[in-house]
Amino acid sequence: MKRQKSFENDRPTLYLVATPIGNLAEFSKRAIEVLESVAVIACEDTRTSRVLLERYAIKKRVVSYHNFNEEESARGLIALLEEGLDIALISDAGYPLISDPGYHLVNEVVAHDFNVVTISGPSAHLNALVASGLDTRHYLYYGFLSDKAAKAKRELADLCDFPYTLIFYEAPHRLKRTLEMAFAVLGKRKACIARELTKKHEEFIRGDLEEFLTLDDLKGEIVLLIEGKQELKPMIDEYMIFQMVSTYIEEGLSSKDAIKKVAEDTNINKNKVYENYLKAQAR
Numbered sequence: 563m564k565r566q567k568s569f570e571n572d573r574p575t576l577y578l579v580a581t582p583i584g585n586l587a588e589f590s591k592r593a594i595e596v597l598e599s600v601a602v603i604a605c606e607d608t609r610t611s612r613v614l615l616e617r618y619a620i621k622k623r624v625v626s627y628h629n630f631n632e633e634e635s636a637r638g639l640i641a642l643l644e645e646g647l648d649i650a651l652i653s654d655a656g657y658p659l660i661s662d663p664g665y666h667l668v669n670e671v672v673a674h675d676f677n678v679v680t681i682s683g684p685s686a687h688l689n690a691l692v693a694s695g696l697d698t699r700h701y702l703y704y705g706f707l708s709d710k711a712a713k714a715k716r717e718l719a720d721l722c723d724f725p726y727t728l729i730f731y732e733a734p735h736r737l738k739r740t741l742e743m744a745f746a747v748l749g750k751r752k753a754c755i756a757r758e759l760t761k762k763h764e765e766f767i768r769g770d771l772e773e774f775l776t777l778d779d780l781k782g783e784i785v786l787l788i789e790g791k792q793e794l795k796p797m798i799d800e801y802m803i804f805q806m807v808s809t810y811i812e813e814g815l816s817s818k819d820a821i822k823k824v825a826e827d828t829n830i831n832k833n834k835v836y837e838n839y840l841k842a843q844a845r
């Protein structure tokens with residue numbers, strides 16, 4: 563077990579700094595201060611990050627940290643921490659490590675007993691979820707489905723029984739494929755496409771997977787959200803109603819109150835409960 567009291571020790575720190583997902587104004591004062599304070603900023607793509615850094619006049623040494631040089635680059639970054647320097651990791655947009663590189667580095671930094679601290683900001687899946695109109699109480703962030711159609715189909719099939727909102731990132735050129743596959747595997751579920759979040763052409767398309775099959779090609783950056791498997795309400799038949807009313811009567815309620823209580827419990831109209839109760843009694 564390892565405990566990190568982030569601001570009560572003087573160990574060097576790796577800051578994971580979330581960056582804007584479109585609108586560059588969405589960058590916190592704290593994020594700027596941290597990037598100004600570190601020795602080096604590791605970027606997924608130094609050219610992309612330079613736009614943000616220039617906008618906020620952050621003049622720092624940048625190094626590249628991407629999927630193809632993770633191990634080698636992590637070694638260099640650990641060496642900086644060992645020298646007592648703080649460092650930061652940013653990705654092209656949103657949180658590093660969320661469908662972006664950084665997992666290997668964080669593991670190494672933790673293994674070496676340095677601090678890892680998050681600097682908050684946007685992430686496309688959360689921006690999309692809260693405005694989607696779908697259930698936000700529980701959700702599963704899946705990220706990208708596989709490029710390979712057969713594997714993507716299996717991935718969707720594995721998620722089929724999951725009862726919580728599903729969130730995917732998708733490239734525009736693959737959206738049609740994914741929508742067709744999702745309808746075939748998951749059926750006519752409520753869904754939302756959140757496009758170009760925080761940018762000029764931001765759009766939310768809310769509907770269901772069947773309706774989405776009629777959409778023309780969409781451009782830009784896309785989050786696809788699909789409602790989880792809905793629990794089927796058990797069918798309440800007249801016999802069950804009779805049993806429930808009888809139980810309340812046995813417990814001492816008048817038949818009128820028992821019927822009222824069952825109507826409340828089942829969300830079935832009082833007259834219907836009474837009708838069903840009489841029918842079952844007559845059998």
Ligand code: SAM
Pocket residue numbers: 583584653655656657658659660661662684685686687730731732733756757758759760761783784785
């Ligand atoms: N790290 C990022 C995050 O925290 O959201 C995700 C990076 S992932 C490589 C890029 C994908 O995120 C895009 O293909 C798109 O699916 C989604 N995305 C990023 N920015 C977006 C935006 N402004 N609007 C909609 N989706 C976005």
